[in-house]
Amino acid sequence: MAEVFNWQLGRDMQYPFEAPRPKRQIAWVFDTNKCIACQTCTVACKSTWTSGTGQEYMLWNNVETKPYGFFPQGWDVQLLDRLGVVKWDGDQTYQGQTIFESAPAGERVNGWLPMAQDWMHPNVGEDEPAGAVERGTYLDRLPHDTWFSYLARICNHCTYPACVAACPRQAIYKRPEDGIVLVDQSRCRGYQECVAACPYKKVMYNNETRVSEKCIACFPKIEQGYQPQCVTSCIGRIRIASFISGPDDLDPKRPVDFLVKVRKVALPLYPQAGTEPNVYYIPPIHAPREYLHQMFGPAVDEAIETYQNIKNDPELLGLMMLFGSTERIMHSFSVDGEIATGFDEQGEELVSVPLREPTFIREFFDDVHEAYLHNIT
């Protein structure tokens, strides 16, 4: 075991390898307040990567409705049960044990292997709230007493991946150039230790090829400067994928840095697992805080407060309007008045959008084209 620093936990922790950080780390921000659970990301992913034999059940990307939705069944209930009640020292330091630190004797990770039937019903719980309504229920404020919220999930391409730690064949690796975690399909022998280890249950076993597979972060796209399929197909415009600086660095012009480290509006999911996941979520403002603390840790309150003040924060608002506006990876952004602009790695403009969509009133008679213009025709 090595001592590694997990900034999300605010402390060093035990991990089987030294795990130096990659040269660059791809990271995502998902705004759960915009997710509509349309599953376009799911189908974009599935049609690109998992439409084959043995992959029928696989959803490298899935969207589940919290709190009754799970893929696989009960995955985070199981995770929380294994880690126990979470305690944080103020907003800073995690006091409990990670999945590595709490691993049973002889194991590297405190995990569990779902049964085949747990992967059934991939959209169980869809649109099911906690807190049964009554006739005439009136929810007049946030958070809602009856509530559900959508959680889109992909592989977190963790800084300290549990799958890498658990693989007895070292068939899983984290690419130094972008931090993407891959299961080497030629080395894997299908022991499924990674499936059991992953706290997010994002490695899946292919019963046809007899090896495990997982989200590859659409690396063929990232290598070309494009965001992954689940991001570019996201019609809720909830997602952005770009690179995040290491714990000691920060560039406020980088979108993910700005959201995660400057405004601190996006948070890791179940950080106590200890893998330092690289997908960050803007918490849903209408879900009860007890549940959100359990999900995202103590920084939830500040994140929600910041989010609810976006209208007074032009820089954050401008960045939010850029979500979904380009297929390319946005390395930096700027907001100038009513216009937000995203740039590529060379600083060339990728896209500019207005903070409010423009309006035009055309002349009643277009004498060039000889047409009267109406809104009702």
Add this chain to the structure above:
Amino acid sequence: MTEDRHNQDHGERAVSRRSFLKRAAAAGAGLTLAELFAFEPWSLEAAEPVVIGDPFAIFPDRGWEKAYRDLFAPDSEYVFTCAPNDTHNCLLKAHVKNGIVVRISPTYGYGKATDLHGNQASHRWDPRCCQKGLALTRKFYGDRRVRGAMVRQGFKEWADAGFPRDAQTGRPQMDMERRGRDGWVKLPWDDAFELAARAYLDVAQTYSGPEGAAYLTTQGYDPDMVEAAHEAGVQTIKIRGGMPLLGIYRIYSFYRFANGLALLDAHVRGVAPEEALGGRGWDSYSWHTDLPPGHPMVTGHLTVEFDLVSPEHADLVVMFGMNWISTKMPDAHWLAEARQKGTHLINIATDYQSTSNRSDEVILIRPGTDAALALGCARYIIAEGLYDEANVRASTDLPLLVRMDTHELLNARDVLPDYQPAPLSNYVQIIEAGQPLPPGNLQDSQYLPSALRERWGDFMMWDRAGGSAVPITRDQVGERFHETGVDPALEGEFTVRLVDGSEVTVQPVFGQLKRYLDDNFDLQTTSEVTWAKPEAIESLAKQIAAARGKTLLAHGMGPNHFFNADLKDRAIFLLAALTDNIGHLGGNVGSYAGNYRGSIFNGLPQWIKEDPFDIELDPAQPARVHSYYKGESAHFYNYGDRPLRVGDKNFTGSTHMPTPTKAMHFGNSNSLLGNTKWHHDTVHNVLPNIDAIFVNEWWWTASCEYADIVFGVDSWGERKNLDATGSCTNSFLHMAPRSPLDRIYDTKGDAEVTSGIAAKLAELIGDQRFVDYWRFQHEGREDVYLQRIFDESNATRGYNALELEERAKAGIPALMNFRTYPRHGGWEQRNESKPWYNRSGRLEFYRDEPEFREYGENLPVFREPVDATFHEPNVIHAKPHPLITPAAPAAYGLDPSDLSTETRQVRNVMKPWSDLKDTVHPLSAADDRYRFIFITPKYRHGAHSTPVDLDWMSMLFGPFGDVYRHDSRMPWVGEGYLEMHPTDGQALGIDDGDYVWFDADPQDRPYRGWQEGDADYEVARGMARARFQNAIQPGVIRMWYNMYVATRGSVRGARERADGLAKNPETGYQAMFRHGSHQSGVRAWLRPTLLTDTLVRKPFFGQDIGVGHENDVHCANGAPKESFIRLEKAEDGAPEGGLWRPAQNGLRAGYESDLMQRYLAGAFYEA
């Protein structure tokens, strides 16, 4: 062992790669990427294991990564237009590998869209697509593709025998019961066209002349319907292009075909062109019950709405039963982004739905009571003086005087001797009968027939300044009203002397409406009626009043699909008018259901109504237009091919009167048969009376199951005919570019089918005009027809169709050149003081036409739902009121206590809530197991039924999906379910995941005349999984509308197939139920106020004004979303018996384990 297996697999597959691809293309097997993947080099597994110490330090050979790069890299790409009925019509990019579309993605071209003036949309419209569009790869190559022209064996036998008919009745000597059970034959296209043409000729001949009328009478059709056919057999041929805006060329080609049938009529009846009749064209928007029928009652225009970008400009968005998040998915982000900027969202719904979780406030109400809620808010706003008086006076009919003796609006000619209607000049021209209108692009005003102008005269207000009634013309609206200086009374009773010397009392509409509201919709009563809390109603009203001009009031399919939908529209408009929330950017009313606004291409008559007797063959010239076909609502067909005749009265206005349906041909429209309202009744009772049923489809739906000829047409990905489409929710003009993809099967374009049949008719009757009518289609120059449409449409004139096709090929749409961007209905009326398309030019809330007075709906009242209620259905909520004096049931020869479903439609019974609340639904009175309101809304996984049976869609459609079907009772990899409050299930002994039976009114559902033991009863009785759902109010059952119904063939499949799939062994049709469907619970309803001959309205296309029936504007509308049912358990949830596994595991609502309860409570965190 494993390695050996892999190597061996690879060898086999490598050899068979070519044959696999061929098989995939030929047989329509979806291309499975794993099989492609298996050919990639990495599956040749490295024989030598590599030992790695630290995977962060030493990497194995990463050459294998190339496999994913190769898999991702397409051979080619092209753009196509996805065209379901969801208003988005996204341009999508298809990625092709080995000649097969392997995946689909958005184009990101929307931010490049421009108009003719250089204006540009922003990239905030991108990306545009959805899961259903991306899943089309599963459909292009799916096993239910229609692979050519398919003919039902029994029909072919009848045709081959020369269409023999019974001499007495004219009925075909054909076993109609074979429909849905028969075998199918694939015919060469030419033969199929000829077969259809011969059938049309036979139908036209059989039912023409006095003999034809006699046949129809003998067959039992209503005499008014027989008369409506005018002894022209072609009038019994019903043609329908689905939602024609989705492909203005291909889908509207059906209506051109209907118009061209005048040539057949001229031949069969030997009449001159001026006497010839075309076929009947069935409605579209109103057929889907998407029309908000009260919009034309208030505005004269089919629907007011705003582009969905508009929340950007609003302070408040109130959604009445519009599930924006689920049904307007690519435009959901506008809501979320507006919210980020401070726009407040209020969701009014019957359940905590997807849009609820994205809203700031949620108000749950009793299903079907939206109108009552809006009236309650209106009452509060008036009572508290929060309304905009100036707007009420200038823009509404509320100041108009109504005569307390006749209940008609006071007309200036009643009072002023020799009064001549004032000359009009505000955006209007008076036209004489038969006077041609300018071409669409040059229509610069409303066109008002002089006879109507004469008949209407001018209405009056009571001018407080002068102390007298004064005429107010329809010119005098908005600022033009303010310029008159008239200070109208809104309340009070006044006496006027009529020209005959008598005196009558008059009152402003406002005062009488206020009385109705005060009598019936105080906060407490509104709360009891709607279930909404009094404080919720009060808060809602206050917020709308405060956000004057900045509130968007959106309503959608939920309340639109109730019988009382028009009353909801009138009430919501009232609320909006009181608060000046109509016609503003960010302050407007909008109805969202279907993609209906074909009128944005108002030059379409150039295509659909070209005169077939005077065909223009010069491509550079516009066509000469003459309408020979007549519009008719398909609701009558759905209603048993009957008019609304109850008691001793036919409530169907003569302008609405249907003809008997003897042949039908439709495309792009599973809703017309496979997913029709009251589907099981239509199959059992209506279809046996129809001689020929033709369907254009590219996917074998339940419509195909019961058809006689199915013309297999191109999928959206392989269209060979240029087309165009637009939307009612955004301003984009999408061309559907011609596809470079080879046709996957032996299919044709829709217009190739209609023109192909026409060409055979030309041969049969020797009339070349049937060929010339489609000349440019035959020559592959459909752009000629499209350009004619573009040239005469206000918003597209100036565009070149071929140039736009090139832009679309790059994924870029154009912007429609409406008056404003974004488009918001009523902008000119509110901002330029132009009149609405009705009599007064104002927003009209009082309807003094005789039908409305007779039915007690001259004021915007509230009626109980016609079926989905715990109380006496369809009762008018009203204490005695001087203006509400409807004809009672006895006036129609009906027993006042007769509450049967047929009678209920025309019962005009008034009760105050204090009496009504103690009444019960007639079914409950007889059997207390009937105690659930049944609603069938639409959901994110379907746009109508379009994609729901694709494996990926089905497995994600709710909680029961299982792609491996561990439970072999599952009809498919997903299935239909109904949802209930957990306590309702528990009370019935039903568990989450059980299968249940559900039954609606046994008088008529699942079909009229059902009996236990009938084969069709096994097909039609509804059975589905039960789902416990905390989102559902007690006493309400929700079932999604979109699922594929059980058919005769699917039920046989579920019984006989080894795999247990509910899949027709003969046709491959795949149902989502073992028995019945959501349609088992609902039926067809006809509503008298929608069948008038007097309502003033704009027609579908253009700026003129007329009265009475108009397809998709003033038309029968149905009520497919409401019913009243009972439930009973059918089977345990687990296949082996006992609880469904997720419930067993303690993860379901009502079954939470201790662990799950701690999880829900957030107990794994300690502050």
